[in-house]
Amino acid sequence: xxxxxxxxxxxxxxxxxxxxxxxxxxxxxxxxxxxxxxxxxxxxxxxxxxxxxxxxxxxxxxxxxxxxxxxxxxxxxxxxxxxxxxxxxxxxxxxxxxxxxxxxxxxxxxxxxxxxxxxxxxxxxxxxxxxxxxxxxxxxxxx
Amino acid sequence: xxxxxxxxxxxxxxxxxxxxxxxxxxxxxxxxxxxxxxxxxxxxxxxxxxxxxxxxxxxxxxxxxxxxxxxxxxxxxxxxxxxxxxxxxxxxxxxxxxxxxxxxxxxxxxxxxxxxxxxxxxxxxxxxxxxxxxxxxxxxxxxxxxxxxxxxxxxxxxxxxxxxxxxxxxxxxxxxxxxxxxxxxxxxxxxxxxxxxxxxxxxxxxxxxxxxxxxxxxxxxxxxxxxxxxxxxxxxxxxxxxxxxxxxxxxxxxxxxxxxxxxxxxxxxxxxxxxxxxxxxxxxxxxxxxxxxxxxxxxxxxxxxxxxxxxxxxxxxxxxxxxxxxxxxxxxxxxxxxxxxxxxxxxxxxxxxxxxxxxxxxxxxxxxxxxxxxxxxxxxx
Numbered sequence: 001x002x003x004x005x006x007x008x009x010x011x012x013x014x015x016x017x018x019x020x021x022x023x024x025x026x027x028x029x030x031x032x033x034x035x036x037x038x039x040x041x042x043x044x045x046x047x048x049x050x051x052x053x054x055x056x057x058x059x060x061x062x063x064x065x066x067x068x069x070x071x072x073x074x075x076x077x078x079x080x081x082x083x084x085x086x087x088x089x090x091x092x093x094x095x096x097x098x099x100x101x102x103x104x105x106x107x108x109x110x111x112x113x114x115x116x117x118x119x120x121x122x123x124x125x126x127x128x129x130x131x132x133x134x135x136x137x138x139x140x141x142x143x
Numbered sequence: 144x145x146x147x148x149x150x151x152x153x154x155x156x157x158x159x160x161x162x163x164x165x166x167x168x169x170x171x172x173x174x175x176x177x178x179x180x181x182x183x184x185x186x187x188x189x190x191x192x193x194x195x196x197x198x199x200x201x202x203x204x205x206x207x208x209x210x211x212x213x214x215x216x217x218x219x220x221x222x223x224x225x226x227x228x229x230x231x232x233x234x235x236x237x238x239x240x241x242x243x244x245x246x247x248x249x250x251x252x253x254x255x256x257x258x259x260x261x262x263x264x265x266x267x268x269x270x271x272x273x274x275x276x277x278x279x280x281x282x283x284x285x286x287x288x289x290x291x292x293x294x295x296x297x298x299x300x301x302x303x304x305x306x307x308x309x310x311x312x313x314x315x316x317x318x319x320x321x322x323x324x325x326x327x328x329x330x331x332x333x334x335x336x337x338x339x340x341x342x343x344x345x346x347x348x349x350x351x352x353x354x355x356x357x358x359x360x361x362x363x364x365x366x367x368x369x370x371x372x373x374x375x376x377x378x379x380x381x382x383x384x385x386x387x388x389x390x391x392x393x394x395x396x397x398x399x400x401x402x403x404x405x406x407x408x409x410x411x412x413x414x415x416x417x418x419x420x421x422x423x424x425x426x427x428x429x430x431x432x433x434x435x436x437x438x439x440x441x442x443x444x445x446x447x448x449x450x451x452x453x454x455x456x457x458x459x460x461x462x463x464x465x466x467x468x469x470x471x472x473x474x475x476x477x478x479x480x481x482x483x484x485x486x487x488x489x490x491x492x493x494x495x496x497x498x499x500x501x502x503x504x505x506x507x508x509x510x511x512x513x514x515x516x517x518x519x520x521x522x523x524x
Binding site (some may be wrong): 090 | 271273276277278281331334337381382387
């Protein structure tokens with residue numbers, strides 16, 4: 001049986017009960033102009049709009065890689081040896097927002113424009129709980 | 144801005160100074176600036192103080208080093224652009240007619256801040272898990288994808304700044320031999336494609352400028368060229384699709400484009416009139432991008448301009464003449480004022496071994512947390 005998971009910080013992404021389900025990002029949509037935002041906000045950021053009619057929505061989990069890097073230092077806050085060195089990407093969500101988050105995999109796998117899928121990654125334990133962050137993983141070709 | 148001059152400048156060399164306090168460094172920088180202006184602290188009518196990492200009221204306490212004269216003291220903070228933002232407030236205080244002599248002081252001990260936080264670092268936020276250099280590396284990767292930029296272009300920028308820094312006695316990094324692009328590329332990888340030598344160091348330091356009326360500058364130092372501040376801009380982000388809200392961000396490129404347009408219009412100059420430029424080169428990719436965003440070369444031509452040596456001392460427009468953030472250092476609060484120190488000395492013809500043959504108009508650009516952009520134009524009268 002899989003261990004219970006909690007987000008490193010609440011309010012940014014879902015943690016599905018089904019460990020095989022992809023998490024989604026917690027964002028907002030402006031009901032006046034239709035613009036989407038991540039993370040959640042209560043006033044539309046567009047200078048032409050500034051509406052206060054924003055509703056909570058879930059974004060992703062798929063996205064397109066806009067840019068990437070590979071960091072040659074440990075991931076801050078992680079106690080796992082495999083996080084010494086990690087990818088980081090800017091990911092364009094289909095709804096519009098761009099996010100920057102860690103990437104699964106190695107640098108050779110990353111290509112600008114490739115499709116990615118959101119996933120949860122444990123970075124350390126708290127008793128019986130896994131503390132998880134959100135990251136993106138390159139989709140297998142044809143997926 | 145029509146009636147504001149830099150009366151004096153002073154610095155404490157940037158570096159790792161575990162045995163010095165903010166007060167020690169600030170006293171040295173401030174007294175140097177007052178001596179340079181030919182003024183006493185009794186003449187200072189107001190002070191704007193910039194620091195990022197110290198506790199509340201640190202600015203007022205540090206100012207006591209100069210004496211307790213009752214003057215108004217105001218803290219200004221805007222991340223990396225703190226010193227630049229403080230200068231802007233001082234310029235307006237003079238331009239408005241309220242004061243004749245205003246001190247701008249910036250200081251920080253980034254080393255102390257990192258010692259304090261290192262034991263308790265916790266990835267409590269999504270963005271805190273990621274090394275800040277990564278966000279600048281993302282800009283570089285995208286540039287490589289769109290324009291075919293090579294790591295060698297970034298290495299040439301860094302090597303230039305390291306070699307400029309070696310000629311600046313206030314520079315944190317003082318290489319004792321010529322730095323080649325090959326050496327920059329061979330230094331350890333931080334976040335691909337950025338290597339350690341393409342990245343600014345952490346450090347401590349202080350810098351000070353005395354701002355006042357140009358006629359006072361003429362009276363205090365007859366025969367010395369008067370350096371005027373002819374434009375000042377501070378802008379924040381405008382939302383556009385794809386805006387990044389989470390993380391220590393690079394900031395929208397449009398902020399620098401808009402700021403450059405604003406100062407060129409205010410000063411009545413164009414990018415072709417600039418003899419020297421200082422930018423927020425915390426990482427080499429930033430300097431490359433700012434060449435284009437400030438209009439120093441057309442979009443897409445930065446790589447060719449780098450290969451021609453356009454931005455070296457002696458090139459078309461010298462950039463980061465004091466070593467920039469990469470070599471001179473970037474403690475935080477004082478960084479923007481180090482740019483003013485360098486530009487003022489160059490415009491006066493007092494920059495020693497790194498003096499440019501022609502220096503009449505200079506531009507100083509700083510970003511703060513990727514969320515504000517501050518630009519000043521300084522001109523020799």
